[in-house]
Amino acid sequence: MEVPDLKMMQKPFSSQEQQAKERHLISEAAAGNGKAFEQLYQLYFNRLYQFIFRINRHHDCIEEIINDVMYVVWEKAATYDQTCRPSTWILGIAYLKSLKSAKKNTKREDESVEFNDELDYFPDRGARWVSQVEDSNWLEAALEKLSAEQRAVVEMTYFQGLHYSEISEIMQCPENTVKTRMFHARKILAKFFLELNSRS
Amino acid sequence: MLSTQIKLTNQSEHQKAWDLLPWYINRSLGPVEHAIVKNHIRTCITCRIELNLQERLFKKIQQTDLLQQVSHASFAQLKKRIETHPEVSISNKCTVSNKDLIFFPFQLQFLGFVKYTALAASLLLLAAPFMLNSWVIQPEMEGAYRTLANSSESTDNTNNIVRIVFADQPDSEQIEVIVNSVSGHIIKGPSPNGVYEVQIGNHQTDTQQVNDAIFRLRDHASVIFAELAQGLSVSE
Incomplete structure (x- = not known):
């Protein structure tokens, strides 16, 4: 059983040509070429945005994290030894930064309590709207139930198209841990999916 | 003995294939692992069902618009905030209302009445200067320049x-x-x-x-x- 219909959806991230281009841009950046670094930044912006968003779920600090990540890339470009893919190196930095930010955000969320009189003007129509939103967007609701690490594995597999060995390199954990995280994530996602199907 | 061994082999092969399905879908597996999964799903209905489910998930993630995701995540945070503070939670609001309605229906109606009366009163206060404008003859309007919209200076017997x-x-x-x-x-x-x-x-x-x-x-x-x-x- 092949998966030909999904072939079109493959991201061009992992092509040899793309990797060569990225390696060149990193070495140029290491030599102080600002233009090359800007190109690398533009090339990675969307990819990093998606990746970071999936892990920490807070869009308000994503640009800040992207810039933190790319600052490290600029600073440490000379230390990139080309043994791993450029994406493994950059996403690895992004993963650590996102995890840190996710932890901070969880703390901030717990502390935030703001109320005002405007709340009186919300229409009082019951909780039905909550389940409607969940139905229309079961995936986001399901991803919300995963841990940051599990979300990261799902994201790196299904959006970034990475092999589990690369994911283990990025997350700095054994390959079996990646598989286990994916196993648990799949269980939770399947539960949501089946629940949604039975409801509809 | 032999059948137990075959069973164990099948079991471990199934587990391996099942674990590798996500990477089979994203086409990142090497040729050996790819072949293992491909051969296994030919005969394993459980893995085929799982493959189908994971493919749908993969498609959904690939197709999801990023901005839409951002807005949904923002809303999820807002929802969480609403739900974690029961005093303003919409669902709780409903529960409390229904419970209280049994004992204090008039109290709730009265509270609503007070709220809307207060709103009406504040609107009246805002409108008062404009209403007074037509009742009081303003000295500055007695000058040479007047328009049809200015306040009247003769108000008696003009009903018709x-x-x-x-x-x-x-x-x-x-x-x-x-x-x-x-x-x-x-x-x-x-x-x-x-x-x-x-x-x-x-x-x-x-x-x-x-x-x-x-x-x-x-x-x-x-x-x-x-x-x-x-x-x-x-x-x-």
Whole structure:
């Protein structure tokens, strides 16, 4: 059983040509070429945005994290030894930064309590709207139930198209841990999916 | 012994294939692992069902619009905030309301009444300066410049007096015909601005008749303005 219909959806991230281009841009950046670094930044912006968003779920600090990540890339470009893919190196930095930010955000969320009189003007129509939103967007609701690490594995597999060995390199954990995280994530996602199907 | 061994091999092969399905879908597996999964799913219905589910998940993630995701995540945070603070939670609001309604229906209605009365009162307060403007004669309005919209300075016995401005200066006969058609007669005018004051009927004419007359005047092609004199200023 092949998966030909999904072939079109493959991201061009992992092509040899793309990797060569990225390696060149990193070495140029290491030599102080600002233009090359800007190109690398533009090339990675969307990819990093998606990746970071999936892990920490807070869009308000994503640009800040992207810039933190790319600052490290600029600073440490000379230390990139080309043994791993450029994406493994950059996403690895992004993963650590996102995890840190996710932890901070969880703390901030717990502390935030703001109320005002405007709340009186919300229409009082019951909780039905909550389940409607969940139905229309079961995936986001399901991803919300995963841990940051599990979300990261799902994201790196299904959006970034990475092999589990690369994911283990990025997350700095054994390959079996990646598989286990994916196993648990799949269980939770399947539960949501089946629940949604039975409801509809 | 042999069958147990085969079973164990099958079991471990199934587990391996099952674990590798996500990477089989994203096409990142090497040729050996790819072949293992491909051969296994030919015969394993469990893995085929799982493959189908994971493919749908993969498609959904690939197709999801990023901005949409961002908005949904923002909303999820807001939802969490609403749900974690029961005093403003919508679902809790409902529960509390229904429970309390059994014992204190009038109390709740009264609270609602108070809220909306307070809102109406504040709106009235806001509108007060504009309303007072038409009741009080403002000294600055007594000067030479006035418009038809300014406050009136003569307010007595004007319930049936209408101010009219005609288009293109029709002759007096035409004006007479128009005024007579609504049982009116000119009591003043024209002013330098071309305003006529017309009394509709007599002092016993009721408001409805005056309003009808105004509507008929407005329908007339030669009339560009017809309004009750009460509430309007004198236009010189």
